[in-house]
Amino acid sequence: MPVTMAVVAARAGVSKATVSRVVNGAPGIDELTAARVRAVIQELGYVPSARAVGLARGRTGSVGILVPSLTWPWVGEVLQGVADVVESRGFGLLVFTFNQGPDSMRRFAAQLSGKAFDGLLVIEPSGTLDKIAELHDNGLPVVLIDDRGHEPRFPWVGTSNRMGARAAAEHLLAIGRTRPLIISGEPRFGCVRARLAGFQEPFQAAGVPLDPALTLEGDFTYASGIARAREALARGLAFDAVFAHNDVMAGAAMGVLREAGRRIPDDVAVVGFDDLPWTTQTEPPLTAVHQPVRRMGEVAAGALLDHLDGKRLTGDPIVLPTGFTVRESTVRPR
């Protein structure tokens, strides 16, 4: 026989209401009664049914997270940060992916209306921002992770792409590089525009304006890193550094450059972006702008749970600073 609250109550000689109060730490319970109830709970190994609590209380004790894919390292990092705080606060974490197009949206909507979770974290699957905004407007607590430069009108946590790109430029200037090749992401992303803008500022300030011909558009994939680097070589572009908008493209470019006989960092210094554990295992080790990806997950989850616990969300975005990690792709060790 499953041990329910009724069983505990009977055994302790009190009502279910009293057991409930003890379990939830309600004030104004006789300490002796409480102790007796606790003893029975202990003895029987009673744990409240999440379902029943949820139904009675009108909440589920779990939060959802919507992600575009589970196989991207960036997403994995965020998810781990989220899971750490969600779990440590005793909530469940329900994962939804948008891997299957419109079907995904339909099924997600079903879970949503089924009230399967109390609040939602989202790493925006491309093109769903309007729907998300709608959910938020309809009263679902939502926190967006990484705004991709859209700066929506609901709470989000992001990172300072501009500052990160600026740090990359300053580093390259400091080691005497003046003709950086930029392998960017797609400019339709706000983060890409921010990185482009931030990167050129220090050069501008130093009186070394960037050559527009040295900016090539990639799409964050390894293949595009290879293609753009080859293109730069084929066109005979003169450059003494590469600034790639992510680590993957930076790693790809390094392979092409070494293949072509360019020494790294002597001939070409290379800087990446993200600094994820899995993408900086390159030869040589990659200097990169560090995104606090995991921390973003933690902060977003914390903000959402605080909100569910009754603290009001300010609505102000939370922007975490980037870091900068210098490795051998820009500075030869001695």
Added chain:
Amino acid sequence: MPVTMAVVAARAGVSKATVSRVVNGAPGIDELTAARVRAVIQELGYVPSARAVGLARGRTGSVGILVPSLTWPWVGEVLQGVADVVESRGFGLLVFTFNQGPDSMRRFAAQLSGKAFDGLLVIEPSGTLDKIAELHDNGLPVVLIDDRGHEPRFPWVGTSNRMGARAAAEHLLAIGRTRPLIISGEPRFGCVRARLAGFQEPFQAAGVPLDPALTLEGDFTYASGIARAREALARGLAFDAVFAHNDVMAGAAMGVLREAGRRIPDDVAVVGFDDLPWTTQTEPPLTAVHQPVRRMGEVAAGALLDHLDGKRLTGDPIVLPTGFTVRESTVRPR
């Protein structure tokens, strides 16, 4: 006002029971009545509350998955496979990580006893197999993904490590390599032992026994790949191939070898294991044993859901065959 089953019933002029039957497609309902109810459901956008259904039906409509970490590419792939089938069958997916040691176990146990999910998928966090077995024995439907060679007595889906390693050896023999350096994982894992055993079979059969001195023990990390490759060079070991127990170590070894002036594949042919999208982006592209990782997730989820739907689990393990992908690290293109 939230639209509940009672609201729908009132509007359609029937009882809640009838609405319930229509929603759940119970047999023996007048088609006209059903149509009327459906129209109202449509009109009001009614969706059953997952909580209430769960409570009444004694199940939650979601499955849990226990993972050691969310930041390993291997786990991400499995998770995606799992999510695809769990979502497509209308279940929720609750994720639990074991990132925080004993605390993780405690919190997981709470969710478990809270009956927050109907069945459990697990990628074994190291050292938890006994607990998992206990849960299974206590009646929780469990499917283990990747047995790591433990071959437990409850259902699991794995892959044929032995066959995969054999394919690697056959390929190397076919291209004329006879002195492969093996960079293995830790032999305490059953999968590692299976790979070692499988790899030597074709060599044995070909009358080209392996030199025991050429097996170096790594631990699946990039760092250990670097270290073991350097060690092999430092010791002056003679080898014309490398078989690494995962892609990451293979990639690391390739960097070291090229640095040392060895040409790949001319001087040394390199074979990895896993063939995950994220770990084979090496220079040159890596030949590797392909593990059907995503498929393992799909199959495991399918088996668990089938079981929850009343089909009985055979209890027999499901072993998926590995594949073998030839790329330029072993065969120069022409």
Added chain:
DNA sequence: CTGAAAGCGCTTACAG
């Protein structure tokens, strides 16, 4: 074919 009623396991005013 359909409905009234009990029940799933809790929480929470309302009384006392």
Added chain:
DNA sequence: CTGAAAGCGCTTACAG
């Protein structure tokens, strides 16, 4: 400080 009772939103025998 504690209990009886209603209610959360469904499902499911049991009648008819």
